[in-house]
Amino acid sequence: MSKGNRTAYAVFLVLIALFPLLFGKSSYTTSVALFAGINALVALGLSVLMGYAGQISLGQAGFYGIGAYVSALLSARYGVPVLLSLPAAMAVAAAAAVVLAIPALRLKGHYLAVATLGFGEIIHVVLNEWGPGGPSGFGDIPPLGILGYTLTSASAWFYFVWGIVAIVMLFSFNLIHSRNGRALRAIHDSETASNAMGVDVSALKVKVFVLSAVYAALAGGLYAHYVTFISPGSFSLFYSVLVLMMVVVGGINNLWGAVGGSLFITVLPEALRQFQEFDILAYGLILTLSLLFFRKGFVPLLIEKIRFRALRKSPRTAPSPPLGAEGAEAMGKGGRPDARD
């Protein structure tokens, strides 16, 4: 992790810890934030897949749904403790991702988008037809219990979910800066060149795809055990598109973008509640405008702004490596992350 990212990560941890102080202890506010955290997990996976491996997916809702249904089913019907059913759900999603990825990742661009979209829709139909409860969904899913302590309050859940987000972020940052991460960005820039350099492109692509599926499944499981009721409606194409929107609005070349985008897209409808019927209009308008004006996503811009401030305050210190170096540097290059490290 670069120095800038380390600072940002520390601030991030402090913000999570201080959340109740900053925004009050209301379970409504906390729930909004924790749903944002759940979305952030899915978005982080997609961000690594898109921003770093250059592959698109419109099927994340499928993995999200697999995670939710498998974990819920195992714990509700077969009495498996949630701490075991969650990893099991992630494993099932990973297996599904492998099966899909091997043929699908040979496809490019729009074709890959449609293939993943098709997968997501197939999962949706399967849940509708054969899922427990069918289209009506099923409830009474046990809540999460850790060592005899059951998570019930929204604030306990908040810390749990955002704690996981923090861990997943750490993991993802390390991945990006590892050998694999450099190879990934090479794939993003030119598959042919990376192949020539001895990178096993297809194996690596599959790995990242599986990783994004696992993140989504984890999020799905958390969702199921928090709400304790799930139905196929929550795992439709609409959600996949929403996650894609989070990543793009936040900034595709930066993991912070995924987190920022999820916060923005989750909080926005809540903020628009008072507009009643107009909210869909306002929502569409704000999305359109933010895409038009913040083409690289609003998070990289925010980062630039902070850096600009910092530079002005201490003009003599040498500029530190930029926060989210991969994102900021890439800006000069048509929004693609740089292959250099």
Next chain:
Amino acid sequence: MKRGFGLFTALLVIILFAAFSFAAPAKAPYRIGAIFSVTGAASFLGEPEKNTVLMLAEQINAAGGINGHPLEVIIEDSKSDETQAVLAAKKLLEKDDVVAIIGPSTTGESMALVPIMTNAKTPLVSCAAGAGITQPVSERYWIFKSPQYDTSAVEAIYTYMKRQGIAKVGIVSIATGFGDAGRKALNDLAPKYGITIVADERYGPKDSDMTTQLAKIKAAGAQAVINWSVGPGQVVVTKNWNALKMGIPLYQSHGWGSKKNIELAGKAAEGVIAPLGRLVVWDKLADRHPQKALLKKYSQDYEAKFKGEPGTFGGHAYDSLMMVVEALKKVGPDKAKVRDYIENKIKKWPGTGGVFTMSPQDHCGLDKDAFEMVVVRNGDWEILK
């Protein structure tokens, strides 16, 4: 770009501020929360429900409120989405400190609220039909619902079919919670009435042609088609049924109860039979029927205000709200007492959906007598005897 960014940050701050803070309460109004699918896939339910609640609140306040306390109904849009419904309920419970919540419009959303309402010890009167919302009653201490059970609607249809000598039916249902619940009820109750289901077909909420499903039902030798859905699907099925000249009657669910459907289907709707609450046929009821007066007032008021009819679903919101209002009038804004009142004192209580009798064993309070079998004739409803 720089200025744009400043604007954007300001916007974000305003949004966050708006989201996380809310104006302080006024002087001692009674507050009820309402969660409806005003937008999204089930918006055809949420719209009349929201209108109804707005109208009733206005009427109650114009008449001096509830024992002098103004009634404040805070309506939240769940966007037909369970996550949104959960957040809306949390907001209502905490920011608005409501004494009870009515809605949501769909079974899934209502189910998602069960644990939240139970934790918050606050009564919920759902506007959705699913039996799972109030059963098992032992685990649904705080949960009530105003729509009739799907099983009651099915029983009404089967009872009538038996009299007509129909023994083989084909089902076509929408692949949503509503259609699925109806489909299950139709399958479960068929043996009891000596009815065989020869085809069990489905379609998606946005499908535009169901002739395949209907042709299959016809080929399977059904003596009648039952369509279980709400929204545009029921009109498309009606049009397809008519175009195919199937030669067997079409039955619809209790979701058919809106004149709009007859208008949209036009001549195709002639002869369609459905079990409907008395709201749509109030003008054909005997004057001494206990529901007639209130149905008449509600229908006429609604029509005058919104230039359309409330339909069965607006009626569910009416019943849910009025039960809570009556409880508030009698016992004041005490959550536990409101719950007890609804459970024990709503007896032979005329609403739009039927005459309710709640009890600790039944948190719905209606049975198949809440329905009349109604046929479309000359573009109007006609009660079948």
Next chain:
Amino acid sequence: MTVFLQFLFSGLTVGAVYALVGLGFNIIYNATSIINLAQGEFVVIGGLVMWFFTQSVQLPFLPSLLLTLLTAGLIALLMERLTIKPLKKTDLLLMIMITVAVSILLRGLLMFKFGKEPYVYDPFTAGEPLQIHGAILQQQTLWIFGITLLCIVLIYLFFSRTLLGKAMRACAVNPTAAKLVGINVERMIMISFVLSAAMGALAGIAITPVSLMEYDKGPMLAVKGFSAAIMGGLGRGRGSVLGGFIIGILESMTAGYLHSGLKDAVALVIMLAVLFFKPAGLFGSKAMLQLRKF
């Protein structure tokens, strides 16, 4: 036989609409490489605006038709000028996402103007449906087929016979070279948006009498049309038409002979299979795929 024919007619009806939406995707794709995910909204605009002119303003059929196409074209023009043009030369993905944002915005506007209830108007010609071997074919279905056919022919003639069409094809093949020979690439993109919107609207106008139209029908149509275009091979007009019909018929046959709950899934599984064996779609060329980033 009767039943099979009935299933086939149903599949063709639905497939024709997918084909028209897919064709719309292709026109824009050819000029810009992007997929306009607001395409479904233009179908909805077609149906609802047509209702507005025929039922609310009570204009005769033809003027209403022209005004509806004009409205759809105008909205597409605005969309292109305000959202696509400013983003040119940036990320393709960004441009695709903005079409999603615009589709949400358009849905909001449609809900605002028309509310949430479905709309319908009379079929183009009144009269009894036709009987073919005992299977029933509605007159409006024939209109839908006719319009689809007309669109295919017109699009074909446009691209192969007119200077404008040829110029547009040149933009698709190589925008830089097209610019060098004096083709106004920007104008071509504009025209492609208007054309595809008009085609979407035409589909909406034709299906509303049989399948009703409401403000949020767009996304489903877009997904199906997108699948059709991909299945046939992006950039291939005839491919997407065939793709549309294949998906429509597959859905109908699955519903008829297998189970109606699975119809969407089976159509998708077959589409996936096609893609896995023929990654550029049924008629797409792999060489062309290599040339494009997306």
